[in-house]
Amino acid sequence: MAPILSIRDLRKSYDNGFEALKGVSLDIKAGEILALLGPNGAGKTTLISAVCGIARITGGSATVAGHDIERDWRAARTLIGLVPQEINLEPFEKVWNTVRFSRGLFGMPRNDAHIERVLRQLSLWDKKDSKVTELSGGMKRRVLIAKALSHEPRVLFLDEPSAGVDVELRRDMWRVVGELRQAGVTIILTTHYIEEAEAIADRVAVISKGRILLVEDKDSLMRRMGQKVLHVDLQQPLAAIPPGLDHFGLTLDEGGRRLTYSYDTKAERTGIATLLAALAEGGIAVADLDTEASSLEDIFVGLVHGDEREAAQ
Ligand SMILES: Nc1ncnc2c1ncn2[C@@H]1O[C@H](COP(=O)(O)OP(=O)(O)OP(=O)(O)O)[C@@H](O)[C@H]1O
Numbered sequence: 291m292a293p294i295l296s297i298r299d300l301r302k303s304y305d306n307g308f309e310a311l312k313g314v315s316l317d318i319k320a321g322e323i324l325a326l327l328g329p330n331g332a333g334k335t336t337l338i339s340a341v342c343g344i345a346r347i348t349g350g351s352a353t354v355a356g357h358d359i360e361r362d363w364r365a366a367r368t369l370i371g372l373v374p375q376e377i378n379l380e381p382f383e384k385v386w387n388t389v390r391f392s393r394g395l396f397g398m399p400r401n402d403a404h405i406e407r408v409l410r411q412l413s414l415w416d417k418k419d420s421k422v423t424e425l426s427g428g429m430k431r432r433v434l435i436a437k438a439l440s441h442e443p444r445v446l447f448l449d450e451p452s453a454g455v456d457v458e459l460r461r462d463m464w465r466v467v468g469e470l471r472q473a474g475v476t477i478i479l480t481t482h483y484i485e486e487a488e489a490i491a492d493r494v495a496v497i498s499k500g501r502i503l504l505v506e507d508k509d510s511l512m513r514r515m516g517q518k519v520l521h522v523d524l525q526q527p528l529a530a531i532p533p534g535l536d537h538f539g540l541t542l543d544e545g546g547r548r549l550t551y552s553y554d555t556k557a558e559r560t561g562i563a564t565l566l567a568a569l570a571e572g573g574i575a576v577a578d579l580d581t582e583a584s585s586l587e588d589i590f591v592g593l594v595h596g597d598e599r600e601a602a603q
Pocket residue numbers: 304305306308310328329330331332333334335336337
């Protein structure tokens with residue numbers, strides 16, 4: 291199936307000459323949730339702004355459902371909903387009007403039933419006659435989402451949706467994102483909250499210094515790069531790792547009372563049985579065992595630091 295969003299060698303240099311996107315290529319499948327992860331200043335917002343026509347691109351191209359974002363910008367933009375990072379609402383306008391007008395801006399015919407559906411989905415229906423200034427911060431964020439959905443976009447960009455949002459709203463947002471995906475909407479979200487990507491994304495793209503470092507199915511990424519660690523608590527502390535255990539790459543912590551062993555989750559043999567046998571043979575008595583899986587956050591930090599180290603060399 292052709293991707294709904296296709297980005298090719300996209301470049302963006304700001305007026306001061308700074309190149310924020312250095313040739314980004316990315317294909318986004320219809321109906322998927324892609325999490326775009328990257329440290330501060332990596333180029334996430336620039337990429338979204340470029341695709342949404344807010345920032346003028348300086349090289350490369352992008353198409354939304356086949357519509358070029360430059361040559362055919364109006365058709366491309368109509369297919370996109372954008373929930374920006376910053377709250378930019380008219381304070382004295384009522385919620386209902388704010389969302390309805392937004393639909394009109396895209397030249398879509400009035401459809402009160404759709405606006406009602408969106409407001410209900412976002413638990414804003416009982417606030418429809420409230421002015422924006424009367425809403426809490428979390429409710430304003432919901433209004434931003436409602437506005438972005440007002441013209442029935444096929445692709446929705448969520449730029450840091452959970453910044454400053456409480457746990458309840460975050461869960462609510464995840465539910466809405468799930469419902470939208472069910473309805474066939476493609477979602478691209480940027481987040482610093484990596485647990486969010488772990489919870490809802492189908493694929494993960496990592497961007498650093500204007501370049502995509504990796505795009506991969508989340509589950510396979512976590513399987514491929516995920517490591518598990520085994521903590522072995524010892525009955526008697528060790529002064530150092532015995533030479534016979536050198537090849538296991540162990541670390542010794544907790545005042546010599548804990549050995550930590552990292553192993554590959556995808557490896558055919560984890561080496562745990564061999565390690566335990568070697569400990570028994572060396573007369574090292576084990577008090578307790580416990581394993582811990584690396585999270586998407588560990589993988590992300592490893593990737594970005596690896597990139598920074600390479601750049602420094
Ligand atoms: N208008 C501008 N003029 C010059 N440089 C800019 C401008 N806007 C952004 N930049 C620079 O481009 C780079 C990418 O910024 P961008 O906002 O896209 O990053 P980001 O990944 O969204 O970061 P964050 O996670 O902090 O939101 C940064 O180095 C930033 O300073």
